[in-house]
Amino acid sequence: MPRIALIHALAHSVAPVNEAFERAWPEAVRMNLLDDSLSADLAREQGLDERMNERFLALGDYAFRTGASAILFTCSAFGPCIDAVARRWPQHPVLKPNEAMVGEAAALARHGRGRIALVATFAPTLASMPAEFPSDLTVVPILAEGALAALDAGDGARHDALVAQALSRTSPDVDVVALAQFSLARAADAVAKVVQVPVLTTPASAVRALRARFVRN
DSSP states (O other): OOEEEEEEEEEEHHHHHHHHHHHOOOOSSEEEEOOOOHHHHHHHTTTTTTHHHHHHHHHHHHHHHTOOOOEOOOOTTOOOHHHHHHHTTTTEEEEOOHHHHHHHHHHHHHHHTSSEEEEEESHHHHGGGGGGTTTTTTTEEETTTTTTHHTTOOHHHHHHHHHHHHHHHOOOOEEEEOOGGGGGGGGGHHHHTTSSSSEEEEEHHHHHHHHHHHOOO
């Protein structure tokens, strides 16, 4: 079985992706690397720079040199840094957290009106992630304010309620809802109750994509 390195910038991302592996690909060997200062430094500095690139390259180098077959990064605000890791290690799969979900959401949107609701609780995600969707589609960004703070305080129920409220308050006319962060996966059921379209989560989409690369059915 391949060894998959899961690299996290938020502690809240660890459980959702491991739960997704347990459901869809329990045989995969996982290693979890967490540096929660990455998200804190990004929020404080308001941007990505060469120092952040170097930090991601160091994490990627460590993961592959321990024998990982692939890396899945689980924080969606660091796209350019993840691209740098992929360029350094072209012989191995290096997945952005939202890469697989973007593909699934785009396919669903193209069968409808071409509109996707992108929901986040971490504002920098909405600054970087919309550009990852195909340019012929319309991305409607929605920030669930206060939800991440609720999760940080240990109030998961309030987090989920605030995410659902953000969608019901905005009422976007879309074909699919994309929950942008791994930490948002827990709110999928609450969101599904207030919308009439498919709800995608990043961990479920990512695990499906990784499994397809390594497992022949």
